[in-house]
Amino acid sequence: MTSTPTVPSGRVIAPRAMAGLRRVVGLPGAGVTIAFLVLCVALAFASDYFLTVGNLTVVLRQSVWVAIMGIGMTFVIGMGEIDLSVGAILGISGLAAAIWIQSGVNIYLAVVAALLLGAVIGACNGLLVTILHLPSFVATLGAMSVLRGIIMVITGGVPVYGLRYPEFQFIGQGFIGPFPFPVVILAAVFAVFAYVLYRTPFGRHVLSIGSNAHAARLAGISLTAVRVTVFMISGLLCAIAGVILASRSEAATADAGQGMELDVIAATIIGGTVMTGGKAVLYGTVVGAMLMTTIRNGLNLLGVSPLWQQVVIGAFIIISVAGSMLASRRADGDA
Amino acid sequence: MPSTPSMPVVEMTGIGKSFGGVPVLRNVDLRLDSGTVVGLLGANGAGKSTLIKILSGVYSADSGTISVDGQHLGSASVTEAQRLGIRTVHQELSLVPSLRVYENVYLHAELTKGRRTPFAPLDRETMIRESRHVLRDVLGIEVDVRATVEDLPIATRQLVEIARAVHERAKVLVLDEPTTSLEAREKAQLFQVVRDLRNQGVAVIFISHHLDEVTDLCDRTIVLRDGAVVVDAPTAELSARDMVTAMTGRLVDHQYPKKQVQLGEPVLAVDGLTREPVYRDVSFVLRRGEILGVVGLAGSGKTELIRGLAGSLPAASGSVTRNGSAVRLGSIRQARRLSLIYLPSDRKVAGIFPEHSVAWNTTISALQRIMGRFGLSPARELSTVNAAIDEYGMKVSGPDQVISRLSGGNQQKVMLARSLLGNADVLLLEDPTRGIDVAAKNDVYELITSLVEAGKSVVLVSSEETEVLGMCDQILVMREGRVRANLAAGDTSLPQIRLIAMSSEGDDE
Known part of the structure; x- marks a missing residue:
C-alpha cells in the first residue's frame, strides 16, 4: 500500500490506507470484482475441485453467452433503454443457422446470415423505439413474444438435431491454443466494444443519451441513429451467442435462451452499469456474468440443490445492487 | 407599509451548520415578524438555501435554536415545520x-x-x-x-x-427565487399577492437575485455572505449598490461590461418567419459582432422564436439567409451545421450531462477534435479542456470534476465552452444568466463581450430587460407572437421597452 518508512506512526498510515482503499472501492465495477474474488477464494477453500483448470474452464465457458449478450445490454442500459428480447434473438438466430445448415447452405454463409438476422431484428427493435416512440420495455417485450412464437411455429417444439460438421462444431467446442474458441470470441467482442464505448464519439453519444436525452439532442447528437445502432449491436451479439450455443450443443432447441434475458440484465446491473443510463461499466458486466456462473457452479460443487440456486442468485442481485447504490449515495454526499 | 406593532413569528438564534466539515452557516440570527416581508440576499453558496432548508425542516442545524410562535422547533421535520405554518415554495416546483x-x-x-x-x-x-x-x-x-x-x-x-x-x-411563506421564470406582469401579480398576504399578517421571506425586486417589495433586507449575516436593515436605508457591495464584499462598478464592436457583414437575416400560433412575421438582420436582444412577456413568442432559429421549433414559412445564401433551419442538426448553436435556459433539463465530468460536458459536441490515433485521446481531451477552463474562467477542481457539483454560473461557462468548441458562429442564448449569482453573471457578460469581439454574433433572449438594454446593440420587443418594435439599444429606455411589451400604447403607428 502507501505506507512508507518516513511515516512515523501507524495512526497516520491508517487513514491514508483507508482513503486509498475507499478510492479503489469507489471505482466503477470494483464491487462486483471484489465479490467475485472473495467468492473464488471461498470456493477454493470449500471445494478441492473448484480451483482446477478443468473447472475454471467450465465456468468461463458457461459465462460466455451471458457475457457476450451482456456487452450488448451494457450499451442498451447505458443508453437508458432495456432489451428484453435478447434471449429470444439468441434462440431464433441459433435456430436459423441450424435450419440453413441442415438444408445444405454453406456453413459459413449460414452463420453470417444468422448474425445478420440478429442484427436486423435488433434494428427493428430500434425502429419501434425511435419511429413509433414505443418505450423499449414494451417494444422488446413484444418482440420477445413474437420471436418465441415464431420459433415454436417453425419447430413445433421439436429441436433441430445433429449439427455434426467440424467447421460448425469448432465455433462452440474448438480451441485456439489453450483457449476455448468461445472464450476467444468473447475476448474479441469485449476488446472491440470496449473500444467503441470508451474511445469513440459513438460511445460517448450512447452514454450522453442515457444521461440526458434532451441535452444530447441539443448537443447535435442524432438520437435515432444512435438508438437504432445500439439495438442492432445488441441483436448482433445475441446472434453470436446463439450460434455459439447451437454449435456447442450441436442442436437448436425451441427453448434456447429462454429466461436468459434476466441473467443478462442481472449481470449488467451487478457489474455496475446504472439502470437509468448514463454510466456503463463494460468489464463489470463480464465479471458479473462470471460471478453468476460461479455461484451456480460453486453451489453445484457443494451439493446444493439447483432449486435453491435461484434463491441464492436472486438474493445476491438484490444485495449487491443495494450495496453499490448505498456506496454511490454516500460518495455523492449531502449537497 | 403597515406600522402595526408586530410579534416575532420565527426566531432563529445562533444557527450554525457544516457539511463535511465545511461551515455553511455561522452563528446566523434571523427574526421574522408577522406582517413583514424580509428580503434574503446573497451570492450562490452564501448559505441562503441552507438557512431556509433548516427553517422548513429539511436539514437540522448543528447549533442554535429555532422557535415558531414561542414553540421550540426541534430536529429536522418537514411535517412539523408545516404544522407550525411554515411553507416553502422552492425554485424547483x-x-x-x-x-x-x-x-x-x-x-x-x-x-x-x-x-x-x-x-x-x-x-x-x-x-x-x-x-x-x-x-x-x-x-x-x-x-x-x-x-x-x-x-x-x-x-x-x-x-x-x-x-x-x-x-x-401559511404563517410563514418562504419564496425561494420565485421570480426567475416570471415576466414583468406575472411578477407584479405575484408582488400584489405577497403584499396582500403581508397585510393579512403573514411573514414572508423573499429570496431573489434581483435587487430592484427586493427594494420594491421587502420591508427589511438581510444579506448573507459566506454563511454569516453581513447586513440586516430596513430596505429603505439600503441602496442597490449597498446590497451588491455587501453580497460580493467588493464594489462592482458597472454591471454590464458592454464594449462597442465594429459591426461587420450580415450573418443571419430572417424575413417573415412564421410558425402559427407562437410567432409570426418576424424579420431582422444580425450582423457580425452584433448582439441582438429579444424581450417580451411570457407567451410573447420570444422563446419559441429562438427555438425556431435553433431548429427545434422550425418555422412553417418565411425565409432565412445565412452569410448571403438562402438556408432552412428545419432541425437542430441543420441549424448546428450552419453554426447556429442554441443554449437553453434550463441547464439541468436540457444542457448538462449531470453524472459526467466537466471534460465530458465540454467536449461532447466536438469529439472529432480530440481524436487521436486510437480513437478519443485522453491527452488531447485534457489539454483541450484545461485550455477551456482557463479561457472561460471556470472555477473547478479539475477537468474530472462532476458537473452537477458546480454552481450554475460555472455550468453555464461549460455550456458556452461546449458551443464554441462545437464551432458556434451565431450563439442563440436563452436567459443565459437565469438563477446564477451576481459575480458569475458578470463573468458571463464578459464572456459574451469577448465572443463578439472575436467576431461571433449573438441572439440573446431574456426575461431581464435591463440585461438586454445593457448588453445588446439591437433590441426586438415581442408581444403576442409579433415583433412590435426593433430598437437601437442606444435610443431606447427601460420604460419604453416595457410599455411596448405590455400594451398596445407602445406601438408605432
Whole structure:
C-alpha cells in the first residue's frame, strides 16, 4: 500500500490506507470484482475441485453467452433503454443457422446470415423505439413474444438435431491454443466494444443519451441513429451467442435462451452499469456474468440443490445492487 | 407599509451548520415578524438555501435554536415545520405535473365526502370550487383549475404552487427565487399577492437575485455572505449598490461590461418567419459582432422564436439567409451545421450531462477534435479542456470534476465552452444568466463581450430587460407572437421597452 518508512506512526498510515482503499472501492465495477474474488477464494477453500483448470474452464465457458449478450445490454442500459428480447434473438438466430445448415447452405454463409438476422431484428427493435416512440420495455417485450412464437411455429417444439460438421462444431467446442474458441470470441467482442464505448464519439453519444436525452439532442447528437445502432449491436451479439450455443450443443432447441434475458440484465446491473443510463461499466458486466456462473457452479460443487440456486442468485442481485447504490449515495454526499 | 406593532413569528438564534466539515452557516440570527416581508440576499453558496432548508425542516442545524410562535422547533421535520405554518415554495416546483391544478392545490390534503380516511370518496366539486376561489379571487389568476399542470406555462405553475401555500394558511411563506421564470406582469401579480398576504399578517421571506425586486417589495433586507449575516436593515436605508457591495464584499462598478464592436457583414437575416400560433412575421438582420436582444412577456413568442432559429421549433414559412445564401433551419442538426448553436435556459433539463465530468460536458459536441490515433485521446481531451477552463474562467477542481457539483454560473461557462468548441458562429442564448449569482453573471457578460469581439454574433433572449438594454446593440420587443418594435439599444429606455411589451400604447403607428 502507501505506507512508507518516513511515516512515523501507524495512526497516520491508517487513514491514508483507508482513503486509498475507499478510492479503489469507489471505482466503477470494483464491487462486483471484489465479490467475485472473495467468492473464488471461498470456493477454493470449500471445494478441492473448484480451483482446477478443468473447472475454471467450465465456468468461463458457461459465462460466455451471458457475457457476450451482456456487452450488448451494457450499451442498451447505458443508453437508458432495456432489451428484453435478447434471449429470444439468441434462440431464433441459433435456430436459423441450424435450419440453413441442415438444408445444405454453406456453413459459413449460414452463420453470417444468422448474425445478420440478429442484427436486423435488433434494428427493428430500434425502429419501434425511435419511429413509433414505443418505450423499449414494451417494444422488446413484444418482440420477445413474437420471436418465441415464431420459433415454436417453425419447430413445433421439436429441436433441430445433429449439427455434426467440424467447421460448425469448432465455433462452440474448438480451441485456439489453450483457449476455448468461445472464450476467444468473447475476448474479441469485449476488446472491440470496449473500444467503441470508451474511445469513440459513438460511445460517448450512447452514454450522453442515457444521461440526458434532451441535452444530447441539443448537443447535435442524432438520437435515432444512435438508438437504432445500439439495438442492432445488441441483436448482433445475441446472434453470436446463439450460434455459439447451437454449435456447442450441436442442436437448436425451441427453448434456447429462454429466461436468459434476466441473467443478462442481472449481470449488467451487478457489474455496475446504472439502470437509468448514463454510466456503463463494460468489464463489470463480464465479471458479473462470471460471478453468476460461479455461484451456480460453486453451489453445484457443494451439493446444493439447483432449486435453491435461484434463491441464492436472486438474493445476491438484490444485495449487491443495494450495496453499490448505498456506496454511490454516500460518495455523492449531502449537497 | 403597515406600522402595526408586530410579534416575532420565527426566531432563529445562533444557527450554525457544516457539511463535511465545511461551515455553511455561522452563528446566523434571523427574526421574522408577522406582517413583514424580509428580503434574503446573497451570492450562490452564501448559505441562503441552507438557512431556509433548516427553517422548513429539511436539514437540522448543528447549533442554535429555532422557535415558531414561542414553540421550540426541534430536529429536522418537514411535517412539523408545516404544522407550525411554515411553507416553502422552492425554485424547483413540487407540483405533480400529471395531476390537475385543483388536485395539486389539495395534494396531501384532499377533501373527502364524509370522514377523512385514505379510501373515502373524493369531494371533487368542493375542491374545484375552492381552488378556483383561491386562484381567481385571492391571487387574481385566470386558469382552468381542471387543466393538467404539465400543460401550463412555468409562470402559471409557480402561481399554482403559491396558491397551495396560501390555501393552507401559511404563517410563514418562504419564496425561494420565485421570480426567475416570471415576466414583468406575472411578477407584479405575484408582488400584489405577497403584499396582500403581508397585510393579512403573514411573514414572508423573499429570496431573489434581483435587487430592484427586493427594494420594491421587502420591508427589511438581510444579506448573507459566506454563511454569516453581513447586513440586516430596513430596505429603505439600503441602496442597490449597498446590497451588491455587501453580497460580493467588493464594489462592482458597472454591471454590464458592454464594449462597442465594429459591426461587420450580415450573418443571419430572417424575413417573415412564421410558425402559427407562437410567432409570426418576424424579420431582422444580425450582423457580425452584433448582439441582438429579444424581450417580451411570457407567451410573447420570444422563446419559441429562438427555438425556431435553433431548429427545434422550425418555422412553417418565411425565409432565412445565412452569410448571403438562402438556408432552412428545419432541425437542430441543420441549424448546428450552419453554426447556429442554441443554449437553453434550463441547464439541468436540457444542457448538462449531470453524472459526467466537466471534460465530458465540454467536449461532447466536438469529439472529432480530440481524436487521436486510437480513437478519443485522453491527452488531447485534457489539454483541450484545461485550455477551456482557463479561457472561460471556470472555477473547478479539475477537468474530472462532476458537473452537477458546480454552481450554475460555472455550468453555464461549460455550456458556452461546449458551443464554441462545437464551432458556434451565431450563439442563440436563452436567459443565459437565469438563477446564477451576481459575480458569475458578470463573468458571463464578459464572456459574451469577448465572443463578439472575436467576431461571433449573438441572439440573446431574456426575461431581464435591463440585461438586454445593457448588453445588446439591437433590441426586438415581442408581444403576442409579433415583433412590435426593433430598437437601437442606444435610443431606447427601460420604460419604453416595457410599455411596448405590455400594451398596445407602445406601438408605432
